[in-house]
Structures are given as structure tokens and as C-alpha cells.
Amino acid sequence: MPRSEATNAAQVDAGHIVELERALARVAYLLTRVRRHDKAMVQCGLTMDRASVPLLRLLADADEPMRLGELATRLDVEAPHVSRQIQRLEKAGYVERVADPDDRRAQRVGPTESGRRAVEAVREVMRGWMAEALADWSPEDLKAVAVLNHRMVDAFLDHAEVIGDLGATARDRPSA
Incomplete structure (x- = not known):
């Protein structure tokens, strides 16, 4: 985007x-x-x-x-x-x-x-x-939260790379 x-x-x-x-x-x-x-x-x-x-x-x-x-x-x-x-x-x-x-x-x-x-x-x-x-969470809810959290962290990492933040990088991303 x-x-x-x-x-x-x-x-x-x-x-x-x-x-x-x-x-x-x-x-x-x-x-x-x-x-x-x-x-x-x-x-x-x-x-x-x-x-x-x-x-x-x-x-x-x-x-x-x-x-x-x-x-x-x-x-x-x-x-x-x-x-x-x-x-x-x-x-x-x-x-x-x-x-x-x-x-x-x-x-x-x-x-x-x-x-x-x-x-x-x-x-x-x-x-x-x-x-x-x-x-008491359903397996579907747990999966959805995990997927969305990974997606959010990836977006944060992408943004950090754009602004030149040298902290966590894409290589910190978990393998799929």
C-alpha cells in the first residue's frame, strides 16, 4: 500500500x-x-x-x-x-x-x-x-490471533526498515 x-x-x-x-x-x-x-x-x-x-x-x-x-x-x-x-x-x-x-x-x-x-x-x-x-478460545480464534499478530509484526518490521530502524529485521520473522 x-x-x-x-x-x-x-x-x-x-x-x-x-x-x-x-x-x-x-x-x-x-x-x-x-x-x-x-x-x-x-x-x-x-x-x-x-x-x-x-x-x-x-x-x-x-x-x-x-x-x-x-x-x-x-x-x-x-x-x-x-x-x-x-x-x-x-x-x-x-x-x-x-x-x-x-x-x-x-x-x-x-x-x-x-x-x-x-x-x-x-x-x-x-x-x-x-x-x-x-x-476457552476456539482453535479458529487462536489461529486467527496468531496469524494477525504475525502479520502485524511483519508490518511493524517493514515500517522499521523503511524508517531506517536497525533493530529487529525481517530475518527475525518466524518461518512459515
């Missing part, structure tokens, strides 16, 4: 956009609350701070170890923040540093087997909570 049509569509559906933004803010809040994180860690039997989880998930989903700068860019955070989190994850045995094959002076970071298991444990807990909360 050309930019002017997209702008016009957003203006026409401004009320829907407001409600969508509110719903997304509520979801983000619910998924990132400290109590939820703490309960998930207890249920998983893990000790990991909240900021480490998305970082470890990103590493576990990557095809290969990543440089710290790329991690910071993809997570849209400052490099020192990533460096501190990587040190914590490394100390806990969840990640390891490896030589960068493209630059002898640089290092990349990848998950250990323990880190991969930790990510899967967190995902399993979160999926369980979602399944409980959505137990």
Missing part, C-alpha cells in the same frame, strides 16, 4: 489504532511484570534476571553466535547493557564466547546447551500460562 493510502487508512481507523495501541501496551505490561518473571523463574527452577531472558532467547534463536554490538542493535539497547548481561549469563553458564571467524580481534557469543534448555523451559512455562488463560 502506498504511503499516502496507509496514512489515510490510519486516519480513517484512528479509533481502532488507539484501541490496538492500548491492547498492545497491556500485553507488553503483562508479559514484562517482575512478579510474572519471578514466578516463571521459580517454576522453571532458574535464576535469571528479567533483562537476560530476551537476550538469551535472541541468542538461542540465532543461526550462529552474534557480536555484542549486533545484539545491542537488535534489542535496541546500549552496548554496555548487553555486555553486563552477557557477563551474567556467561557466569551462570548460559552463554559462551567464541572467536569471530571474520575478525580475529572480535568475539561472538552463543548459547550453551544449558542456555538453550533454559530458554525452552521459560517458553514452556509461558506457553502453559497462555494455554490456561486461553483455554
Whole structure:
């Protein structure tokens, strides 16, 4: 859709956009609350701070170890923040540093087997909570919400690429 049509569509559906933004803010809040994180860690039997989880998930989903700068860019955070989190994850045995094959002076970071298991444990807990909360939803509704959410994220990623946002990119998209 050309930019002017997209702008016009957003203006026409401004009320829907407001409600969508509110719903997304509520979801983000619910998924990132400290109590939820703490309960998930207890249920998983893990000790990991909240900021480490998305970082470890990103590493576990990557095809290969990543440089710290790329991690910071993809997570849209400052490099020192990533460096501190990587040190914590490394100390806990969840990640390891490896030589960068493209630059002898640089290092990349990848998950250990323990880190991969930790990510899967967190995902399993979160999926369980979602399944409980959505137990009375029909399979069709669940599929529709999943499809529409992927479509929305893809649109956000496309827009981010248009405006030059170097954070999440199309390669972060799940395979169909």
C-alpha cells in the first residue's frame, strides 16, 4: 500500500489504532511484570534476571553466535547493557564466547546447551500460562490471533526498515 493510502487508512481507523495501541501496551505490561518473571523463574527452577531472558532467547534463536554490538542493535539497547548481561549469563553458564571467524580481534557469543534448555523451559512455562488463560478460545480464534499478530509484526518490521530502524529485521520473522 502506498504511503499516502496507509496514512489515510490510519486516519480513517484512528479509533481502532488507539484501541490496538492500548491492547498492545497491556500485553507488553503483562508479559514484562517482575512478579510474572519471578514466578516463571521459580517454576522453571532458574535464576535469571528479567533483562537476560530476551537476550538469551535472541541468542538461542540465532543461526550462529552474534557480536555484542549486533545484539545491542537488535534489542535496541546500549552496548554496555548487553555486555553486563552477557557477563551474567556467561557466569551462570548460559552463554559462551567464541572467536569471530571474520575478525580475529572480535568475539561472538552463543548459547550453551544449558542456555538453550533454559530458554525452552521459560517458553514452556509461558506457553502453559497462555494455554490456561486461553483455554476457552476456539482453535479458529487462536489461529486467527496468531496469524494477525504475525502479520502485524511483519508490518511493524517493514515500517522499521523503511524508517531506517536497525533493530529487529525481517530475518527475525518466524518461518512459515
